[in-house]
Amino acid sequence: MSPERQEAFEVQMAKQREALRLQEKRKVRQMANSSTTTTTTRLVKVTLxxxxxxxxxxxxxxxxxxxxxxxxxxxxxxxxxxxxxxxxxxxxxxxxxxxxxxxxxxxxxxxxxxxxxxxxxxxxxLDFDFEKIIDVPVVAECRRRYLSAGVFSILYESGVLRQIQIPSEADQEVEWKEIRIAPFLINSGKRLLEQDLQIFVTAQPQTVYTNTAKPHTIHEVQIHLSQLSTGEPHPDAQRTISFKTHEEFGRPWAGVECAGDNLLLVLRDDVEEHKPDDQVYAYDWKTGERKLEINAPFGSYRRLLFLTTHTFLLPNAKNGELEYWRIPQDPSETHTSDQPFFILSLPPLSSGNVFHQIFLSAKPQLASGLRAASKPFYTDTHHAIIIIEVTIQPVDGSRVTDFSFFVHRSSFMECPDAFSAFISSDERPTPVPYDNWGPSVCRWFSSSVDGYYMGLITGVFGQRYASAAMGAGPLIVFNFNPIGVTKVLVAQRRHISKAKTRDEINKNIGRDEGNQNIEENQGEEYAGKGKKILSQTSVPGISSEPLTQGPQINSSPSEPWLETKVVTRALDPLDDPDRCFEDTVYSSLPYTMRSSQDKYDFEDLFLDEERMLGTRTDGDWNLLKQLHILHYG
Known part of the structure; x- marks a missing residue:
């Protein structure tokens, strides 16, 4: 082959190889495109x-x-x-x-x-699974009684503390325990189950001599931290917290709260002779370090409440305000503060009236530690209801009028975000007027409702509030759970709809007797306080029946109706016959109310996660005779 033909042949072969290479490249590209298209198609077809x-x-x-x-x-x-x-x-x-x-x-x-x-x-x-009556071993004058962490305690004037573990089973044995506590006790009983902690506060008087004044009495206040399980000093507490009062006290009174590692103490005088400043202290209870100190004029503070582990609510009776304070977390922050960072104003009083005292309570306390393994669930403290009792009197002290109102803890926690323009860190903040923050999240009551006292702060737990009649009568339980209200309203609408349908059928066939029965079952109006509703309440998508694998509820087919009232009135005016407030106070927090079938004659009523506990006395509130337990599970 000639060189020319050889060169032409090689050129032709090179072209063929290039063509084959391009062809293979196109095939690879086509296969890749085909694979991508298939994958995309599959992804589009896959749904939740x-x-x-x-x-x-x-x-x-x-x-x-x-x-x-x-x-x-x-x-x-x-x-x-x-x-x-x-x-x-x-x-x-x-x-x-x-x-x-x-x-x-x-x-x-x-x-x-x-x-x-x-x-x-x-x-x-209100269908308890068992009831139990427990005799109190000694009927003597008591100073205080309380239910905390499933233990009922009685503090006697003699300085003896008697306690009993309240049974959770009908056949559970009970045993009273007697504790000889330190002298000069001014507060006891804060029990934190998850931290195995019990707190006692003592105030021992000391006479002080000075060169320029006559001798006067101050008090050494000590906060004792012990284990619930052993009664011994708590191993996590590095020392006993102790301090001396700045001024002379006649009879110190202390309120104490604890959340996480933070402990709050409010100290005031129970007599009005010396009128020392009210004092509030925040400590790390494990290290004993003081984190905050607040001083205010006598009569300002009495109770306080944690909103979070580092934020607390402090009612100020002098100003008629609810103050928000923050516990410093950084050691470099100041330990003394003279102002809150946010304030909510209570409704203004009419001329000549003042707030005498403001009490508040919410249970359970903020959880911050391990829970008992025997309990499958616990109340969510974030949504717990807070009861606030306000005592109002004229400046001449001629009469005292009590009111109470209820607010969810979550509502108080949301207020600073909702009214952020009122937050201040440089000077005392301007209070948010009640009409701005209160009517939509509060529910106000006068001191009594249909013969029930509404200021019983021991009767609150979770989103429920229980009260006993003034004298023998049914117990009543208020439930401020908004979903519970919705369930009742849904059942009410369903009942009315079914009743109307059945009524139409009866009319068509002329069965007047059936109409009469329907009217009786349909319930009655309560003049703006709700209606009787069906017991089988439900919310769409939620099953209210227990599973077949577990224990069943004892139903009462012969009693299918619950006499439950539901109150949803928006801007409901407070009954204020003595015109304590300057303007009409409105509130609209919805609730349901249920009365017990049986009547009881309790002096006090306590509430916790499992039970109601009523007390009976020997004719005097101070002479406790019996405990009556109604257990619900």
């Missing part, structure tokens, strides 16, 4: 409902429980999944009833759910 049940359940458990309920109402597949999943039902009902799960408990989810449903149904119907 195509996910495995376990994955979908896991996703739903990370949504707010209200969103889970909504999901169940918009899709049939999700509705079946949610209604048949014990885990999702338990999660929803924890939110509905304002509870939180205890991860330390080893009960299966189905048993936790059943226990929750059984207990809440009993509370809704």
């Amino acid at each position: 409902l195509d996910l495995p049940t376990e994955t979908l359940t896991h996703i739903l458990l990370h949504l707010p429980f209200t969103s889970v309920v909504i999901c169940g109402g918009v899709n049939r597949h999700l509705q079946v999944l949610i209604s048949e999943s014990a885990e999702l039902q338990y999660y929803i009902h924890l939110g509905v009833y304002g509870m939180v799960d205890n991860p330390r408990c080893d009960f299966p989810i189905s048993e936790r759910l059943n226990r929750l449903l059984v207990r809440e149904r009993r509370w809704e119907e």
